[in-house]
Amino acid sequence: MPELTEPVALSELPIEQLIACHECDLLMRKTPVGDGEQAECPRCGYELYSHRHQVIRRSLALVLAALLLYVPANFLPIMQLNLLGQTAVDTLWGAVIGLYGSGMQGVAAVVFLCSMAIPLLKLLCQLLVLLSIRLDIGRAYGLLLYRIYHHLRDWGMLEVYLMGILVAIVKLVELADLNIGLGLFCFIALLLIQVWLEVTMAPHQIWQALSGEDVHAGD
Structure with a gap:
């Protein structure tokens, strides 16, 4: 399971490269995930997104x-x-x-x-x-x-x-x-x-x- 980066400021990256946790509002840089993997919030553990097969x-x-x-x-x-x-x-x-x-x-x-x-x-x-x-x-x-x-x-x-x-x-x-x-x-x-x-x-x-x-x- 890939780990997301630490919180970043909106001014540092384009908006399309950022994601906010739906549960705790932590702002993070998007991390690519492989087939069958999922990205979780490092603060609360909420599943942000996943990549499912077919x-x-x-x-x-x-x-x-x-x-x-x-x-x-x-x-x-x-x-x-x-x-x-x-x-x-x-x-x-x-x-x-x-x-x-x-x-x-x-x-x-x-x-x-x-x-x-x-x-x-x-x-x-x-x-x-x-x-x-x-x-x-x-x-x-x-x-x-x-x-x-x-x-x-x-x-x-x-x-x-x-x-x-x-x-x-x-x-x-x-x-x-x-x-x-x-x-x-x-x-x-x-x-x-x-x-x-x-x-x-x-x-x-x-x-x-x-x-x-x-x-x-x-x-």
């Missing part, structure tokens, strides 16, 4: 897998509830429609945006960014889309929705006959793949590739 290929595979899971996760049944002879099948899209039909249009809009629309927009932005790097076309648009993706990151709340589903299952399992649907497993798989994608798609390498600094990013 980051574009691996990220593309994960994005495509997430997009394939998106439709079944949102439209296949999450659970089937049998109570007093009545059967109800719930899906994520059905939950949005049910909230809207019961007069809670605002809540329905928030659920739709945070659990369906924004996660899809994030995946599409990631896909287009990775394709712009992989195919070496439209990198200026890729920069714009990657900025948009970073603004959307805090609005996609699949994990919050999953916690709501699990709480509902725990509360309903003692009141009625409850069967878990395929949609829930697809939803959990989608969430796990998105977390994996966040780890794999190293921001430092993506920014470098979009700016043309890392010619090996697509390897």
Whole structure:
């Protein structure tokens, strides 16, 4: 693991050669890292950036897998509830429609945006960014889309929705006959793949590739 230099003044080096720690604000000179290595802050140990192997290929595979899971996760049944002879099948899209039909249009809009629309927009932005790097076309648009993706990151709340589903299952399992649907497993798989994608798609390498600094990013 390479060690970073001691703090430097902004006047001593060009701004593009400096990096500040996100945790403790220590200002340092950027140090090149090799494949599989990472740079850490010498003061607090925070990981500043890393260089992962085949980051574009691996990220593309994960994005495509997430997009394939998106439709079944949102439209296949999450659970089937049998109570007093009545059967109800719930899906994520059905939950949005049910909230809207019961007069809670605002809540329905928030659920739709945070659990369906924004996660899809994030995946599409990631896909287009990775394709712009992989195919070496439209990198200026890729920069714009990657900025948009970073603004959307805090609005996609699949994990919050999953916690709501699990709480509902725990509360309903003692009141009625409850069967878990395929949609829930697809939803959990989608969430796990998105977390994996966040780890794999190293921001430092993506920014470098979009700016043309890392010619090996697509390897």
